[in-house]
Amino acid sequence: MSDLTENQTKLSVFDHPRLSEYDRLVYPVVSRRAGGLSLGINLNPEKSCSYNCVYCQVDRTIKIEHLKLDLEQILSELDYWLKIIQKEGGRFQDQELKDISIAGDGEPTLKKILPNLIIRLIKKKEEYGLRNVKLILFTNGTNLTRPDLLDTFDSFTRNNGEIWFKLDSWDEAGYQKINRSSTPYAKLISNLVLVGNRYPVVLQSCFFSTNNQKVTPSGFQGYVQLINRLMGDGVKIKQIQVYTTARKPAESFVTPLSDVEMDDLHGYLSQRIDCEIMTTYAGGKKSS
Numbered sequence: 515m516s517d518l519t520e521n522q523t524k525l526s527v528f529d530h531p532r533l534s535e536y537d538r539l540v541y542p543v544v545s546r547r548a549g550g551l552s553l554g555i556n557l558n559p560e561k562s563c564s565y566n567c568v569y570c571q572v573d574r575t576i577k578i579e580h581l582k583l584d585l586e587q588i589l590s591e592l593d594y595w596l597k598i599i600q601k602e603g604g605r606f607q608d609q610e611l612k613d614i615s616i617a618g619d620g621e622p623t624l625k626k627i628l629p630n631l632i633i634r635l636i637k638k639k640e641e642y643g644l645r646n647v648k649l650i651l652f653t654n655g656t657n658l659t660r661p662d663l664l665d666t667f668d669s670f671t672r673n674n675g676e677i678w679f680k681l682d683s684w685d686e687a688g689y690q691k692i693n694r695s696s697t698p699y700a701k702l703i704s705n706l707v708l709v710g711n712r713y714p715v716v717l718q719s720c721f722f723s724t725n726n727q728k729v730t731p732s733g734f735q736g737y738v739q740l741i742n743r744l745m746g747d748g749v750k751i752k753q754i755q756v757y758t759t760a761r762k763p764a765e766s767f768v769t770p771l772s773d774v775e776m777d778d779l780h781g782y783l784s785q786r787i788d789c790e791i792m793t794t795y796a797g798g799k800k801s802s
């Protein structure tokens with residue numbers, strides 16, 4: 515495999531491009547989210563997703579025809595990067611690898627190879643002595659309870675694996691407005707309840723404005739009720755990550771919340787929900 519250019523590897527937290535700009539299945543990113551170096555795995559190079567979020571930042575007008583999903587190719591790219599990262603005096607010598615993330619330009623749980631990939635990633639962590647490096651599965655949850663995937667979660671979570679579950683709306687109407695999916699909202703919630711009762715989950719919620727209309731926290735009462743209901747139903751929520759849009763969204767009416775709106779929302783949610791709320795502002799600043 516050929517090397518990436520300096521521009522593609524020397525990314526700063528202020529220069530974090532879209533995944534679609536890469537033409538690899540595995541890519542290094544210095545990210546705000548990880549607080550350091552992360553290796554991302556793109557399981558959706560053809561950009562397939564079970565959602566069609568109004569705020570999606572994946573540019574589906576650009577196709578990377580030569581990039582095909584292949585488990586052995588992913589593992590070979592992973593080896594390539596792990597060797598570079600662990601090389602003494604190498605270009606990543608000052609960066610600690612924080613996580614390996616299964617994400618990309620679509621929904622990873624749609625992919626048949628995902629359970630096998632998880633098993634092989636656990637082995638790779640052992641092989642490279644990466645006990646403290648997290649494995650993160652980013653998902654919108656629509657296909658999270660498929661039996662062959664569920665079977666891997668005991669081992670995944672025992673090996674520092676975390677499920678990061680997208681949850682942007684609190685009813686079917688909001689869900690269809692924001693995420694525009696053919697998966698019923700009730701199915702999504704039942705998936706969350708099933709998995710969240712077994713393993714702690716991180717929730718990721720993207721909130722935004724429509725054409726810069728002012729947003730007030732009282733509009734999020736339904737979200738608070740939903741989260742409290744989920745917790746009452748036994749869902750173990752490790753953290754809620756609230757964020758707003760930072761890059762060009764799919765629909766132009768989607769506009770980011772201001773820092774003041776995010777501050778107000780953070781205060782409102784923190785007072786009403788009994789778990790850690792981590793808020794990321796449009797410019798990348800995080801709540802303390």
Ligand code: SF4
Pocket residue numbers: 563564565566567569570571572618619620621654680
């Ligand atoms: S789930 Fe993610 S990739 Fe899919 S449409 Fe929504 S933001 Fe885009």
